[in-house]
Amino acid sequence: MFNKLVADLKKSPKTIVFTEGTDPRILEASARLLSGNFLKPILIGKRYDVLAAAEDSGFNIRGAEIMDPEEYEDIDYMVETMEDLRRGKQTEEECRRALRRGNYFGTMLVAMGKADCLLGGATYSTADTIRPALQLVKTKPGCSIVSSCFIMVRPSASGENETLAMADCAINIDPDEDQLVEIALDTIECAEVFGIDPKVAFLSYSTLGSGSGRDVDKMRNACRKAQDACPRVPIDGEFQFDAAVSPAVARTKGVEGAVGGYANVFIFPDINAGNIGYKIAQRFGNFEAYGPILLGLNAPINDLSRGCNASEVYRMAIITAALA
Numbered sequence: 641m642f643n644k645l646v647a648d649l650k651k652s653p654k655t656i657v658f659t660e661g662t663d664p665r666i667l668e669a670s671a672r673l674l675s676g677n678f679l680k681p682i683l684i685g686k687r688y689d690v691l692a693a694a695e696d697s698g699f700n701i702r703g704a705e706i707m708d709p710e711e712y713e714d715i716d717y718m719v720e721t722m723e724d725l726r727r728g729k730q731t732e733e734e735c736r737r738a739l740r741r742g743n744y745f746g747t748m749l750v751a752m753g754k755a756d757c758l759l760g761g762a763t764y765s766t767a768d769t770i771r772p773a774l775q776l777v778k779t780k781p782g783c784s785i786v787s788s789c790f791i792m793v794r795p796s797a798s799g800e801n802e803t804l805a806m807a808d809c810a811i812n813i814d815p816d817e818d819q820l821v822e823i824a825l826d827t828i829e830c831a832e833v834f835g836i837d838p839k840v841a842f843l844s845y846s847t848l849g850s851g852s853g854r855d856v857d858k859m860r861n862a863c864r865k866a867q868d869a870c871p872r873v874p875i876d877g878e879f880q881f882d883a884a885v886s887p888a889v890a891r892t893k894g895v896e897g898a899v900g901g902y903a904n905v906f907i908f909p910d911i912n913a914g915n916i917g918y919k920i921a922q923r924f925g926n927f928e929a930y931g932p933i934l935l936g937l938n939a940p941i942n943d944l945s946r947g948c949n950a951s952e953v954y955r956m957a958i959i960t961a962a963l964a
Contacts, residue, residue: 641793641801641834642955645962649678654961657749659742659760659769661685661706662693666762668950669957671699679961682707682755684742709745718748725751725776738772747772750939756964759957761944769943770811770934777938787811787823788932790918791834791959794925805831805838805905806921809914810932820862821869824907826935828873831905833962840866841884841903842877843913847893850880859909866907874898877907881917930959940964 656673658666661683670681671694681704683690694701712718715736722735722744730738738744743764749755760769770786779786789807796802807827812819824840831838842863846856859878867875876899882889887901895901908914922929934942940963942956 641791641803642958644835645958646676646678649958649961650676653678653680654756654964655680655682655705655754656957656961657682657684657746657755657758657760658762658957659684659746659758659764660762661690661742663762664693664697664699665948665950665953667694667697667699667701669953670701670704672950672954673957674701674703679957680705681957682746682749684709684746686710707745707749709740709742712745715739718745718752721752722748722776725778729775743768744772744776747776747941750941751776757940757942757960759942759944759953759960761942761946762948762953763946765946766943769941773934773937773941777941779936780938783822783826783936785812785815785819785822786934786936787815787819787826788934789823789827789830790929790931791830791933792918792921792927792929794927802927803834803836803904804921804927805834805836806914806918807905807907807935808911809908809918810911811934812911814910817858817862817865820858820907820909821865822936824862824866824875824905825870827905827907828870830933830935830963834959836904838873838905839899839903840873840875840905840907841879841899842866842875842907843881843884843917844878844909845880846878847880847883848878848895850893855909859907862907876900876903879903881906930955933959933963 673679787808788810792804794802842859844859863877884903890901921927942960
């Protein structure tokens with residue numbers, strides 16, 4: 641998967657903002673990206689501090705751009721632009737103060753078209769990465785929420801990777817029917833970027849009416865709405881997970897069509913199911929989990945785990961840029 645993404649980026653290199661430019665994991669990943677010559681890092685921080693951290697850690701970041709919010713030449717224009725984007729919710733002074741922080745400054749670089757995408761969260765919390773994105777980059781037209789998916793990858797016996805998408809496993813606690821449709825449509829787009837030919841299953845504890853209840857109705861209704869909204873893609877449900885992935889179980893349960901038994905994109909009813917589900921696949925199914933990949937924003941902005949390592953930063957940078 642990553643070889644294809646890198647090959648695509650080499651044809652059309654991107655610029656990515658790292659909001660924590662002095663972090664050794666960010667510096668190591670940046671050095672690796674620069675050596676591949678397909679993704680240019682912008683490192684946020686005081687120039688001396690970034691260079692000193694790179695030297696101390698032994699990483700060559702020659703070619704990266706270092707930006708210090710307190711020395712940015714166009715800061716007055718950036719403040720003015722942010723104030724316009726905030727539409728009276730923050731004063732000029734509040735905007736200026738916010739832009740001294742790497743998360744807001746980096747997000748404004750993306751909002752102003754100075755960078756293609758952003759990756760943060762090595763030290764910032766998830767909220768501190770997502771909040772500036774919602775305030776400044778905002779959601780795409782037609783999207784009312786930001787959601788997330790995980791791309792799950794496992795080598796198969798044939799030598800090709802088995803690749804799945806699971807959503808929403810990290811952001812929306814209890815999405816309603818219309819929000820589930822948005823989550824599904826955004827996840828389909830994301831899955832296709834990573835080479836998945838989507839067959840989408842809306843998951844439940846019921847398979848096509850075998851159970852009943854409000855949660856079953858929610859998934860069944862959301863599935864029907866998603867089918868109407870995206871007729872080009874096979875979408876079906878509600879399915880229990882075994883009926884979604886096992887052809888034998890699907891036949892036993894009377895499931896017909898292209899999705900039952902063959903699903904590779906899974907829409908969970910809530911964050912409990914999604915978060916548990918992807919982690920079971922990761923720990924017991926030996927899948928590598930890449931994400932959470934944020935969906936629904938006007939530009940790719942993603943969040944790292946604060947426990948991440950440099951290899952995870954490198955891979956998430958490629959994933960983020962691939963969506964630009």
